[in-house]
Amino acid sequence: MSATGSPTGAVYDLGYRPYEGERGGRGASRAALVRVSIRRALGLRRSWRQKVLPWSLLAIATIPAVVNVGVKYVTRNTPLSNFELITFRDYVGVSTTLLLFVAIVGPDIVCPDRRHQVLPLIFARPLTGTDYVLAKVGALAAIVFGFSFLPQVVLFVGQMLVVPEGALEFVRHNAAVLWQVPAAVALFSLFWAALAVAISATTPRRVVAGVALLATVLVSGAVASAIVTAGGADPERLFESGSLWGLLSVIDLPLRMSDLVFLGHVDPASLVGGAEGAGIGVVLVYVAVVAGSFGYLIYRYRGEG
């Protein structure tokens, strides 16, 4: 109360206030869907339980790079005779540990929308089925890219600091990886994101989708390996004795694309190593899987928006 006895404050029932602030158009809605999907995948604004898995996997994907350059740094004055730095191409393969992440997070950003019938709420906003597909694949691809690219940055910067020839010389010798790494990681991320979201769209149950993705990867790899071996290839040394049947191995496709980016040809020590037209075959099957995944997703969500 003031000296005059009149009230100095009051409580108002604001009721409903019209919104008069900034509004984005369809582009803002699309960007919001990507943002929301990334937040969900990383467990942001969710309980700590939802944060454990993505951040643990990021750590797991990064640890080999840190250990590798750490060992090199510690032993810089007394180099170990049998120690070699991991190559950038090999590290794309290390990122395959993120397959587990994709198998868990892919279904998590897609299946609940269908299971809880949230799609009518989403498509009451200015969004189409194609927007939804691009946002979900884009969100997952962006996370996988980030989680695959960050260890590569650690590896590059770490090696730059520990190699005996010096940082500038290292950068000069490895200038090509400055485009090869982002390109290979982008191809890797797009492949797994498109496939994971497509498989997740087939079912409203997260567990089923995750198991289906892992089964697709493991079974196709085993089948391809069995067929190539049955064809006479030495399983211990597939050096120039692979066959195009190796293209059936889903897990190998992004790695062979990585070979093409880094080496200009597929790794001879692979299921398709040495096969006639292996490079073209890898590109065609890769494109078919990614395009097929998008095609199925757009068909699946065509009537929603």
Add this chain to the structure above:
Amino acid sequence: MVDDLLLRTEGLSLRYPSGTLALDGLTVEVPRGSVGLVGANGAGKTTLLRLALGQLRPTAGTIEIVGRAVADDPIGVRAHIGFMPEHDCLPLDQTAADLVATLGELAGLPSRAARQRASEVLDLVGLDESRFRPIGGYSTGMRQRVKLAQAIVADPEVVLLDEPTAGLDPIGREEMLGLVGRLAGFGISTLVATHLLDDVQRVCDHVVMIDGGTLRHAGATEALVHRTGAVRVEVDEGATRLAQLLGAAGVDVAVIDDATLDVRIDGDDGRVLDLVRDGTDDLGLALHAMTTRRTSLDELFLEETR
């Protein structure tokens, strides 16, 4: 062009790929405000809402919502519309605050503004205390409120509500109708699709009645209720004799019990009321009451769809 109409359709038809004709040449205009879309299950109400949202393309005809032709921009028109579906549509592992803010962002609001608006509208629907709890722990009434909150979070010009009181107990229904009734005062028009005519009579100032995909009636609720009015006449025992007398004079009469009868007054109430007065006098009956009986929307609906 934006005008004062909430909904305008012209020869609107929709046939599903299965062959079902959900809407058949619907032509109607209703002004902004609270509009009830009434019809039995399968009448075409939800189809009309989905056409208004641009989620379905009409087989023939046109539809405009809040003055905007849906065909011109079927996706963009949704920026002006809020939608509350009938069925369960809430993710049970999310909090109401997170869900409503997320859907606000998807409607085009900046992230911070969406969170602020979510907080405000959840307060408004009475979920201020529980908005940070997962929706899985909510009652049916609370979930309906979340659905309403997400529909108004982006401050739309119109909210389409599909059976907003479905599954609610009497208290929850009262509360939901109270909230829906308040929306007009906030400058938000409502189009309430329901088969519960009592709900429409409570909160809507206009009614659109459809059946089998065709229009049966459209107009102000009050006018519809009065249009087929009757007079309830209460006398001593002898209502049957009065009914016979009035019937002989060509008046449409329904005997309720020995002391009560309903007398139709369609279009000529002065003459009929004089006949009732004179008839009771001639028969020596004591006339206790003559009251205008407002026909309920239920009766009107049954009459129109019979």
